[in-house]
Amino acid sequence: MYTSAKKVAKVPAETGITASFFDKEEDRIANKDLFNKPKDVEPVPNELMEVEQEADDKERINKRLLIQTKDGARVKGVGIAKNLPQGFYDDKTKDANIRGVETPADKAKREWNEFTMAMNEETVKSNQMLEEEDESFNFSKDIDEVDQQIAMFTKTKSLADRVKDLRKKREELRKKKQEAAQDEEMSSGSEDEVDWRQQNIF
Structure with missing residues (x-):
């Protein structure tokens, strides 16, 4: 099968198709500009490469696939499938293993x-x-209890x-009453004597 010139005209210049791809001479002449045009491919910025590198670093190497060799630890299948994009396989486990x-x-x-x-x-x-909170709480609780005990002791x-003052006052009142009673008895006793010695009775 031969590719028509119309179809080839739709192919962008960035594809990098070689001149030997087309079989007909007329197709090569019609699409001469496509092959002679220099490629305007911009290099990938360093920042983008660093971001991709960080993304790769985030993925961890599968420990089950490590194989000890003379050169050291090597991951099985990395050389073959490391360029596959994430999610290439529908099975996530298979995708990660490969x-x-x-x-x-x-x-x-x-x-x-x-x-x-x-x-x-x-x-x-x-x-x-x-x-620590329990210790500080217990310490403050102990301080509160000590303060309460001091307040109760003061009270x-x-x-x-x-009570001591009241007893003292009561004792003083009792003594005063006794003294008053004794004075009264003495005064009444002296009156009786006077009355007894008097011979005239009214």
């Missing part, structure tokens, strides 16, 4: 382990903080002093 990167199951397991380790660290930190002492 590209020599971490499978979804391994990635999920690794992420789960990292998550559990991070959670364990946070749990330990949280427990330490709770213990008890003031009540004891008041």
